[in-house]
Amino acid sequence: MMHEVKNFFDYLAQYISLDDQTFENAIDFLKVEAICKGEYLVHEGQICSKIAYINEGLFRIYYLKEGNEINTCFCKENTITSSFNSFINQVPSNEYIQALENSMVVTLSAGHLEKLTRESATWQTVRRLLTENECLRLSDRASSLSFESALVKYKNLLKYQPEIIQRVSIQHIASYIGVSRETLSRIRSQIRE
Template sequence: MNEHLKKINALIDGFDAETNSALQAISKTKKYKKGEFLLYQGEVCKSSFWIEEGITRKYYMNEKKEVTTELLFKHDLAVAFSSYVSNQPSREFIQAITDVTVSCMDKNAFQHLKINHPQLIQLDLLMTEYYTMWLEKRLFEFHTLSAMERYKLLLKEQPDFIRHIPLTYIASYLGISLETLSRVRTKI
């Protein structure tokens, strides 16, 4: 997946000045405090959020229990993908775990830009491919790795950020109970 990210960055770096300027014109920097929501469940996701600083999570409610589906870090894209694509209400919340700075891009403005900037069509495709590969990787990990292996992988991939995430969110993200996470952590 790192190779795919390199392709995305190379494409962005190769944008002509006009495309860069157009993208900057529709991008807005927003700041969210710890605990604030970028998107509420039931809202239509009309923007994508590129995380510049901080950590967010995506979660849904299941019988009054929060289920964390994604932890998103610096350089990740936070978006309720099915809501964004279908213009249907989101099944998920997107919440800041820490203070967060994002570059927010309106979907309609981005779609309009693609008409005159074909490089953005390629960017859109590469981002969709990346997100699909990320989801496939996450699903594969759930089916093939033990709780301890999933936790070690998270530690390996995000060592600088893990201490900022409440253990309840980590346990939910890993698909285990808080008690199981505690046992896993004592064995490491």
């Protein structure tokens, strides 16, 4: 088994106990893919056909609003990324998923997950947990976007996702926390003093 796949199973095992059968059911469906910096996992208009476990690397999810890119999520190694709405409902995605670093992912197609879900209670649970995690993330994001000053939002990011600040450019972070890049720049210089 490739070590990327092993890492994926280890990741899942955090949430649920995976027996040998569960492993075997899935292993033929998994694909290890390299995605270079700047390349896309999902394009707008495409139906998101797979979920991706990130073994190594970093992605951003963004959509376009009046020509501007709005980042909604940064996904780093040892997490799962997908254009959630598109994947679940198999409708065209309104967002892009782009690699910010050279990355290595393990993908599982919607069809294969569907099949696994039908055949195995464990995979059914895996799918549910993925969804529930997504909910919690979205709920945190919604609450951090409302009623926080730009300063507080940035400090929260520093506190809870310091790695992101190291690895992602300021302009991307600005749109993630919902302020202009100039404002974020000023906040940073203010904090430095």
